[in-house]
Amino acid sequence: MFVVPYLPLLLLFGLIPMGYALKLAFTNDKGDWVGLHNFTKTFNDYRFMPAFKHILVYTTVWLAGLMIFVVGLTLVLHSRASRVSSTYRFLFYMPGALAGASSVLLWLFMLDPAVSPGEFLLKHLLGADLFVKSIAPAHLPFIFAMIAFWTGAGGWIVVMYGALNTIPTELEEAARIDGAGPITIALRLKLPLIRKWIAYMVILSFATGTQLFVEPQLVNQASLGMVPDVWSSNQLAYQVAFRFGDFNGAAAISVDLLVIGLFAAVLVVTRSGLFRRDE
Amino acid sequence: MRAVLARSARLLILTLFALFFFVPIIWLLLAPTKSDAALVTSSPFAFGSLHHLAQAWHHLDAFSDHIFRTWIENSLIYSAGATAIVLFTAIPAGYGLATGRFPGRRLLLTLTLIVMVMPAASLVLPIFLELNALHLLGGMMSVILPFSFYPFGVYVAYIYYSTAVPKELLEAARIDGCGEFATFRHIAVPLAKPVIALVMFFSFVADWTNFFLPYAVLGKATQYPIQVGLSDLLSSTPSFNPAVGGGGQSVNIFRPELALAAIVAVIPIALLFMVSQRALVRGLVGGAVKE
Numbered sequence: 245m246f247v248v249p250y251l252p253l254l255l256l257f258g259l260i261p262m263g264y265a266l267k268l269a270f271t272n273d274k275g276d277w278v279g280l281h282n283f284t285k286t287f288n289d290y291r292f293m294p295a296f297k298h299i300l301v302y303t304t305v306w307l308a309g310l311m312i313f314v315v316g317l318t319l320v321l322h323s324r325a326s327r328v329s330s331t332y333r334f335l336f337y338m339p340g341a342l343a344g345a346s347s348v349l350l351w352l353f354m355l356d357p358a359v360s361p362g363e364f365l366l367k368h369l370l371g372a373d374l375f376v377k378s379i380a381p382a383h384l385p386f387i388f389a390m391i392a393f394w395t396g397a398g399g400w401i402v403v404m405y406g407a408l409n410t411i412p413t414e415l416e417e418a419a420r421i422d423g424a425g426p427i428t429i430a431l432r433l434k435l436p437l438i439r440k441w442i443a444y445m446v447i448l449s450f451a452t453g454t455q456l457f458v459e460p461q462l463v464n465q466a467s468l469g470m471v472p473d474v475w476s477s478n479q480l481a482y483q484v485a486f487r488f489g490d491f492n493g494a495a496a497i498s499v500d501l502l503v504i505g506l507f508a509a510v511l512v513v514t515r516s517g518l519f520r521r522d523e
Numbered sequence: 524m525r526a527v528l529a530r531s532a533r534l535l536i537l538t539l540f541a542l543f544f545f546v547p548i549i550w551l552l553l554a555p556t557k558s559d560a561a562l563v564t565s566s567p568f569a570f571g572s573l574h575h576l577a578q579a580w581h582h583l584d585a586f587s588d589h590i591f592r593t594w595i596e597n598s599l600i601y602s603a604g605a606t607a608i609v610l611f612t613a614i615p616a617g618y619g620l621a622t623g624r625f626p627g628r629r630l631l632l633t634l635t636l637i638v639m640v641m642p643a644a645s646l647v648l649p650i651f652l653e654l655n656a657l658h659l660l661g662g663m664m665s666v667i668l669p670f671s672f673y674p675f676g677v678y679v680a681y682i683y684y685s686t687a688v689p690k691e692l693l694e695a696a697r698i699d700g701c702g703e704f705a706t707f708r709h710i711a712v713p714l715a716k717p718v719i720a721l722v723m724f725f726s727f728v729a730d731w732t733n734f735f736l737p738y739a740v741l742g743k744a745t746q747y748p749i750q751v752g753l754s755d756l757l758s759s760t761p762s763f764n765p766a767v768g769g770g771g772q773s774v775n776i777f778r779p780e781l782a783l784a785a786i787v788a789v790i791p792i793a794l795l796f797m798v799s800q801r802a803l804v805r806g807l808v809g810g811a812v813k814e
Contacts, residue, residue: 246619246707247631250612250677254631257672258638261649268652317540320533335541339548341793344732345753346785350551352763359778361550361567375763394544426529448640455644458734462754466763481648482739491652498648509640519636519678 262502268495282496286484292497295477298385298460302476303453306389307446314397315442318404319430333405337398347395348462355379355387379467384475388459400445407441408434444516451508454501457482477501554782555579559762562778579783582775586756591784593745594752599791600663601737601748602730605670609726613673614719617680618711622693632681639674644735651739665740666748670730676722683718684711724799731792749788756784 272278286292317336321329342350353359355378357366372378379387411434419429460475474480477497485494513519550567557571565571583591620632638646650669654660688711696706712719734750741747744755758764759776 245625246615246623247625250616253608253612253668253672254634254638254674256653257646257650257669258674259634261646261653264653264656265649313540317537320536323533332537332541336544338793338796339544341796342548342785342789343728343792344734345750346789349753349757349781349785350547352757353550353554353778353782354547356762358762359554359562359567361546363567394547398544448642452642452644455642457644458750461734461738462757465754465758468764478644478648478735485648485651491655494648495652498645498652502645502649505641505645506637509637512640513633513636 262506265495265499265502268492269499272492278492282492283500286493286496286500289480289493291472291474291480292477295474295480299454299456299476302385302388302456303450305385306392306453307449309389309393310397310400310445310449311442313393314400314404314445315435315438317397318401318408318438319434321401322405322408322434323426323430333398333402335398336401339395340399343395345458345462347391348459351387351391351394352462352466376467376470379463379471381471384460384463384471387463388456391459392453396449403445404438404441407438411437440516440518444512444518447508447512451505454504551782551786555779555786557779559777559779575779576783579779582777583780583783583787586759586774586776586780587744590744591752591756591787594747594749595787597746598731598748598750598788601666601670602727604663604667605673605730606723606726608667608671609673609676610719610723612671613676613722614680614712614715615707616677617682618684618707620677620681621684621688622690635674635677639678643729643733647735647739650736654740660740661742661746663746666737669736669740670726670733673722673726673729676726679718679722680715683715688714720799724795728792728795753784753788756781 269282270277270279272281321332339347352375354362355366355372356375357363357373357378358375360366366372366378370378370380370383372380416429416433419433424432455478456476457478460471460479461473464471464473464475464479474483478501481494481497481501484490484497553568553570554562556573556576557565557569558575561569561571561575620628620635646669651660654665659665693706693710696710697703701709731748732750733748734754737748738751738754741751744752747755756776759774760778760781761776762778
């Protein structure tokens with residue numbers, strides 16, 4: 245049986261952790277059933293709502309950015325297929341190589357007016373002449389959204405572009421003969437055909453966005469504590485576990501996040517028709 | 524006239540975004556060639572000197588008894604080790620799901636898909652809690668084994684074997700006397716080389732760039748992969764942390780060193796990106812998804 249070596253991994257690092265987190269979330273440190281206690285307790289924690297609000301604002305900004313710019317850039321790129329277009333796709337995709345801590349470090353530099361090549365923009369758009377002013381709390385959701393966009397947008401542009409390439413050229417030609425200009429073709433013909441992919445991107449990015457961790461974690465380290473180490477929900481869950489040793493509370497927060505991720509995943513897998521589950 | 528206008532508008536938009544995506548990278552590549560003071564005073568895109576680059580590397584390498592090298596090595600071990608296990612588990616599993624008929628097959632496929640689409644970070648704390656209960660935290664395996672679970676690899680292999688490989692081919696092999704395993708080993712694996720390369724690439728990149736899981740399960744700085752190591756370095760850089768002991772003089776980690784660390788940390792991935800650019804752009808959409 246060829247699936248046998250894979251099964252223990254799926255169980256140990258997929259299903260069992262989920263089940264165990266659920267169990268912890270509904271019990272106390274002695275293992276007794278406590279119902280929703282851990283959920284109400286963490287919900288009433290003074291840091292819980294701010295953290296959820298942060299990631300909500302962040303994901304909203306990020307999703308809006310992705311929808312407008314990824315779709316827009318893909319359509320612009322696709323309006324004239326050429327060597328130039330593939331060069332641009334590569335340029336847009338390249339920052340993906342810096343995913344993780346490297347991109348955050350790089351953007352910390354970009355946000356430091358002392359060294360940034362965008363000093364002019366920082367001063368005039370953000371009114372920031374010092375690093376600490378760049379990372380003022382009100383800017384953070386936008387900054388994190390920009391970092392995520394910078395590393396991730398190129399990948400989505402490649403995916404969308406590929407999806408557009410599956411459209412038969414005759415269809416586009418027919419539209420052109422009927423007198424449709426490039427903008428009409430983009431909006432009336434191409435956009436509806438990649439609607440599924442846009443939905444997929446939005447749902448997935450929403451779920452991923454709620455998990456934000458490394459960006460605020462590094463900014464916290466670089467801000468002398470001005471940015472709290474519980475800025476995002478995942479950070480809060482982490483701190484509840486590590487600093488306060490409250491594994492049941494941490495499990496409750498991570499179950500909140502797990503439910504969001506699971507819901508999005510089930511939605512995409514069963515409803516979008518983008519994945520085949522049988523021939 | 525209108526066509527010219529539309530074309531220039533198109534080029535303008537694309538160029539503005541290309542600048543946004545690429546200027547930071549160029550800045551980063553130039554930063555380690557300058558001294559920390561020159562970073563502030565000289566033009567952001569001026570080239571410093573190779574001497575400064577060498578000096579930055581010297582400082583970085585000397586930091587905390589060559590720990591930077593250890594971090595890179597750790598990252599290589601974690602990513603390569605996990606990717607090897609992924610290939611040995613995910614490719615056969617995809618093959619089994621595509622060709623076999625067994626109870627629970629559809630369920631297994633659906634579960635794999637759901638975990639694949641779920642954000643990976645949502646499983647980090649649950650995995651941490653599980654490993655903690657099993658007293659398995661802190662070892663190399665507490666990073667490699669969770670990394671080895673890679674449902675995306677299973678799904679890509681499944682799609683490949685169920686769409687691109689003709690069933691008759693595998694049947695012919697069996698009729699010729701190949702056993703189940705020999706058919707897989709001698710027919711199915713060689714056929715799937717492009718898919719194996721694709722899975723290898725994505726698995727390695729995902730492991731290399733993962734910050735949260737190693738951050739949660741590892742305790743000792745000497746075990747950190749480079750991603751977590753970078754956050755350690757950041758805490759030692761006085762330009763971002765004026766509170767660092769001795770104003771950073773004692774550790775000699777300033778902005779050029781930090782920039783160099785960020786560059787070195789992505790070199791393996793950047794190389795992989797360049798090498799597999801073409802194959803990726805095709806494979807990303809070609810095989811992985813239903814038409």
